[in-house]
Amino acid sequence: MPAESASDPVTDPGTHHEGRTVLDSRDISRALTRIAHEILERNKGASDLVLLGIPTRGVPLAQRVAAKIAAVEGIDIPVGSLDITMYRDDLRMRPARTLLPTEIPHGGIDDKTVVLVDDVLFSGRTIRAALDAMNDVGRPKTVRLAVLVDRGHRELPIRADFVGKNLPTSLVESVRVRLAEFDGVDAVTIAGVAARSTDAEVLR
């Protein structure tokens, strides 16, 4: 499936993935600040909010948004993580994948407003899997979606409520999100055809 690796920027081992920087550290911070405010505005405050990050990059993004909400409202909202590995529609197409942590905050998600947080929205299949995974955890009042980058090319009827940056891309391009928590640097880069093909070689 072509959507596979690119929908999930972590899978690109491409240390050579230089590409063009679309968002730098300050841009990312500003985007997350705006998302935090939009979440509060939409929710009319911070009550009954739960942020669930999708591992791996969605988890620190959720924590950062929560920190920004805490700075504005003075309330620590619960943050957790939701692993979608076993709910992927391509689970059977590759060797069994390593599981990632699922941590549901104390108090659960029943009757809460859950905001799913991920780094890149692409095919929408990750989010579909996340909705299925959440179904087995509880029944939220509302589910919303916040992403740092929306690169288009949806394959399912799914959209984000809060978007850091809309990034029109072509299918041969790859988007890579790097975060200080994992990669030592905050940056969103986009690489074109040439870099993409070298990445593909590394993968296969």
Add this chain to the structure above:
Amino acid sequence: MKRHLLSAADLTRSDAELVLETAEELRSLADRPIKKLPALRGRTVVNLFFEDSTRTRISFEAAAKRLSADVINFSAKGSSLSKGESLKDTALTLEAMGADAVVIRHWASGAPHLLANSGWVRSSVVNAGDGTHEHPTQALLDAFTMWRHLGSLDGRRVTIVGDVLHSRVARSNALLLQTLGAEVTLVAPPTLLPVGVEGWGVETSYDLDAALPKADAVMMLRVQRERMNAAFFPSAREYSRRYGMDARRMGTLQDHALVMHPGPMIRGMEITADVADSPRSVIVEQVTNGVAVRMAVLYLLLGGSESALGGTTDVAGDAGKDRTIEGADGSATAGGAA
């Protein structure tokens, strides 16, 4: 790819650690309202038990069901097996029913190996205890329990006490724990140590009291009377006095040391009731962990297009998120039906 789990020796260190880490993620499922994951939806797991079992069969059944697999239980009593049907014919029946995995317990050492390598079935074979040979998932759950309490097993000292001769648990544990970096000491009367134990790479001792103070975990084994065809020790009472775990002996352990037992235990024989029920005993937790570990094994063997165990290349750089597999090893590709 290794499609089967027949022996603890099949697992490399990275395989074993992958099972433990996967089990750790799956363990939290027990705390959720819906204890179910969709990973094995539409797959069939057959529990083929030629020998009595409580924990292992229930544990495998719970593990497969929590992963949404269809489970068929097949036990020797009450099936054609008691009429004298051969293992081959039973296997062909299972194959005809489309089993994706066969979990087998058999009184004959090597039966799972025969089933896996005979060509009778295409499914994955998981050894759930064969004769006096091996019981790899028990070793994995024991290692998992120790790992949760003690952290890394590197340099940890594990003392296994009792009927080593008849114990598949001891053999699998000795193999796996050494793979994970632990030092294993077997303590038993001379009559209950197997021939060739020198080749296991473990220390042996006849003196339990000397071994206890340095142990990080002590595993008590059941005396397997049903397998004994000779007098291995003078009396049960003498065995208990020399090799049983009682409150006095427990007092000589280090503060963090764990007391373990694979079950079923004979209270008053190898372990006294007050030790079995003490806070140091992790015997009940071993059972809980057994489900998580067996879920991990079934998921890693069956969850994807091919087994995730025994990968030649382990791209663990990015938290092992994606294990790139080169198709170099074409030996076993018959695979579970997709």
